[in-house]
Amino acid sequence: MDINQKALALGSKRSVIRELFEYGNKRKAEVGAENVFDFSIGNPSVEPPPVVTQALKDLLNTENPTSLHGYTSAQGDYGTRRAVADSLNARFGVGLTADNIYMTCGAAASLSIALKAVLNAGEECVTFAPFFTEYTVFIENAGGKVVVAKPEEKNFQIDLRDFKSKINANTRAVILNSPNNPSGVVYSADTVRRVCEILRDKEREYGKIIYLIADEPYRELVYDGVEVPYLMNYYDDTMVCYSYSKTLSLPGERIGYIAVNSAMKDSQGVYLAVCGAGRMLGYICAPSLFQQVIKRCIDAKVNVKPYKENRDLLYGALTEYGYECVKPDGAFYLFVKALEKDAVKFSERAMKKDLLIVPCDDFGVTGYVRIAYCVTADQIKRALPKFKELMQEYKNN
Ligand code: PLP
Numbered sequence: 001m002d003i004n005q006k007a008l009a010l011g012s013k014r015s016v017i018r019e020l021f022e023y024g025n026k027r028k029a030e031v032g033a034e035n036v037f038d039f040s041i042g043n044p045s046v047e048p049p050p051v052v053t054q055a056l057k058d059l060l061n062t063e064n065p066t067s068l069h070g071y072t073s074a075q076g077d078y079g080t081r082r083a084v085a086d087s088l089n090a091r092f093g094v095g096l097t098a099d100n101i102y103m104t105c106g107a108a109a110s111l112s113i114a115l116k117a118v119l120n121a122g123e124e125c126v127t128f129a130p131f132f133t134e135y136t137v138f139i140e141n142a143g144g145k146v147v148v149a150k151p152e153e154k155n156f157q158i159d160l161r162d163f164k165s166k167i168n169a170n171t172r173a174v175i176l177n178s179p180n181n182p183s184g185v186v187y188s189a190d191t192v193r194r195v196c197e198i199l200r201d202k203e204r205e206y207g208k209i210i211y212l213i214a215d216e217p218y219r220e221l222v223y224d225g226v227e228v229p230y231l232m233n234y235y236d237d238t239m240v241c242y243s244y245s246k247t248l249s250l251p252g253e254r255i256g257y258i259a260v261n262s263a264m265k266d267s268q269g270v271y272l273a274v275c276g277a278g279r280m281l282g283y284i285c286a287p288s289l290f291q292q293v294i295k296r297c298i299d300a301k302v303n304v305k306p307y308k309e310n311r312d313l314l315y316g317a318l319t320e321y322g323y324e325c326v327k328p329d330g331a332f333y334l335f336v337k338a339l340e341k342d343a344v345k346f347s348e349r350a351m352k353k354d355l356l357i358v359p360c361d362d363f364g365v366t367g368y369v370r371i372a373y374c375v376t377a378d379q380i381k382r383a384l385p386k387f388k389e390l391m392q393e394y395k396n397n
Helices: 005-012 016-031 050-062 078-092 106-118 134-141 160-165 189-206 267-281 288-296 305-321 343-351 377-396
Strands: 101-104 124-128 145-149 171-177 211-215 238-243 256-260 333-337 368-372
Touching: 050 288, 078 101, 078 256, 078 288, 101 106, 101 267, 106 134, 106 171, 106 211, 106 238, 106 256, 106 267, 124 134, 134 145, 160 189, 171 189, 189 211, 256 267, 305 333, 305 377, 343 368, 343 377
Parallel strands: 124 145, 124 171, 171 211, 211 238
Antiparallel strands: 101 256, 238 256, 333 368
């Protein structure tokens, strides 16, 4: 056995999302892109805000290329980290400095580093179903054990009783993702308050710190004025893992950050552990050019109107046809109950109509599929008759 078998297994099997995405590309070459309705991947369909493109042009035109493309400090450029901290302080009333911020290559790196920084071998990390499939990879790579807490099926908020029962003396961290991938649910302030009360009680009971890791790549993608509670304001031992992948439509540029709450017990020690974990994983010096872009565009926002219109179109039509789903308050996913018990079989049947939708078993909930509606409105309009036919087929059987 010359190579790491776990790495080999992960590399040999793509995630269910990537699998469908690759199939979609192959199928598009066969039958034409306009005949394949690919709702598999969360690739933003709205372009980055014009200020982002302008900042890039300005940087390339005016800055010294050697320094522009050079290394920054391992934890990120000081000015960028200060701009991030100042912006968070102004928006959420927290008390962060540049030395609470670690710049990363997107949320995947933020999570990998944060988990590696706090988990000791064999400690447990609780995640709320449904959850982003890669959490399992990140937690296990940090030496931890994944524990899944159940949702309330009626609204996909958190089943608090179940959550409480999942925390024990071996729990070190909890990941909370809101707006949620794949449900589109924003956890309410009431849910968040109660989750944090449970955590505080458990910290006291076990005499240890339990870290709350907020995974927030969709924070600004919300509709109808819904508020996303800022977890540092509810619980001191919080780290925020952020990314600009979705909120500025920059997923390929790999840029995000970790914010370690200054009010946390031993905040400085945790920040140093974050720096150390970044070093262990080789995630130092996030892309320099995009650190500079972020500094110049710190409060820029994408236009969420097309996503909201897509949500309304898809949710309205599918519920009219008889599909069951919660109305998403944020992100760009619709979480739909499969028309048979086995979501994989349901997704395969949809595939026969060239509708590519993701079965959610790997997200910790069986019997559901995810439709990523970060696509053109035209694609949704042309796909709707297919969804209607699919429903009709199940009704006829
Ligand atoms: N967390 C969640 C909930 C996500 O949906 C994603 C990407 O889809 C990530 C983390 C990883 O984001 P990034 O592309 O910034 O690494």
